[in-house]
Amino acid sequence: MDIKTYGVIGAGQMGNGIAQVASMSGLNVIMNDINTEFVERGMANITKILGKNVDKGKITADEKDAVLGRIKTSVALKDMEEADFVVEAATENEPIKMQIFKDLDEICKPDTILSTNTSSIPIGRIAAQTKRPEKVIGMHFMNPVPVMKLVEIIKGIATSEETFKTTWDLSLKFGKTPAEANDYPGFIANRILLPMINEAVFCLYHSVGTPEAIDTVMKLGMNHPMGPLALADLIGLDTCLAIMETLYNGFKDSKYRPCPLLRKYVEAGWLGRKTGRGFYNYR
Structure with missing residues (x-):
């Protein structure tokens, strides 16, 4: 699949880090949270980290501006209808995650992959909340996301090989090292x-x-x-x-x-x- 727009649900510590690495890879990003305060705080953290990278000579000021320019903030889940790939990075609360996936399944395009950054909840259980279980997968980033190289990729019982390969390739595009885990509580x-x-x-x-x-x-x-x-x-x-x-x-x-x-x-x-x-x- 050709992924051009990457959606991130949650602008907290994990979510804004994921949004940053996705934008740095050249993708357009939609970073969503439940209110303006949270998304503004997430953008402020990304701006702060990128500013430090400019000071250290890792990126230029123009590159910083380009990264920030590719991130669109959102407080309406409906904005995810534009995304080709979505990662949910909300709080580690099962009922909240289940509801998000039910909503995303209705909002997103039929071919959009829905992934979760959950660190423990079985992927098959999350996928069962949707009508597209073959397009649901775990994409578990490590904290802090811009620094840590690992992405744990977890297939549910219904996850397709195409979904797995797209997620694996996307991890590489982000400059990460993917590792495959089977769908058991806590994964690896x-x-x-x-x-x-x-x-x-x-x-x-x-x-x-x-x-x-x-x-x-x-x-x-x-x-x-x-x-x-x-x-x-x-x-x-x-x-x-x-x-x-x-x-x-x-x-x-x-x-x-x-x-x-x-x-x-x-x-x-x-x-x-x-x-x-x-x-x-x-x-």
Whole structure:
């Protein structure tokens, strides 16, 4: 397929990053969110990152302007009727995602591919909300999107080979390295990563060590670039909890049981960097 216009649902941390890399690849982009404040904040973040790239000599000021010029902002989902390919990057909330796909199925052209940036919800379940399950696929970017090279591509049971190849090629066009995963809860990345983060939270819960000690052990002992608790704060503790619950409900295995301390932090509104408080205080 010839993809010219790329739609992004969600202008948050993941959504604006995806919009940026799509525009930098030369595509026209429609970045949508539920209100003007969110899309303006997303555009401001893209502008800030591109400005830093200009200062570092990675791109020219003209290239920055061209990238920004290819991004159209939207607060009406109906604008996605122009898109050839859409990625949903809304909050990791299953009912919200399901409704978005039902709506997109009615709005978008019949040949438009509908993808999701979900990090854990089965693709087949999402595809079943549409009348085009063969054109639904997982396109899971890593955070921060402009920096991280990986895109995890997940086929549902009904996803066609044409949809898979188009998504794979699009990832390469974005300068990413795609990896194929089968459609199981958590796929590859979060089936491995989130239980590790959850176990780090259990270590804190059981007073095995402080957040600083736990993260230092993993950084210096295991050569991880970031400790698991600091990484959880970056991801968002609400997202971490949602993924653990998806794993636990999907496999019914106690090893995926979310740590009670993780749930307590989320209930208190301590969600990490985005709220100024998580396992660390960012205020």
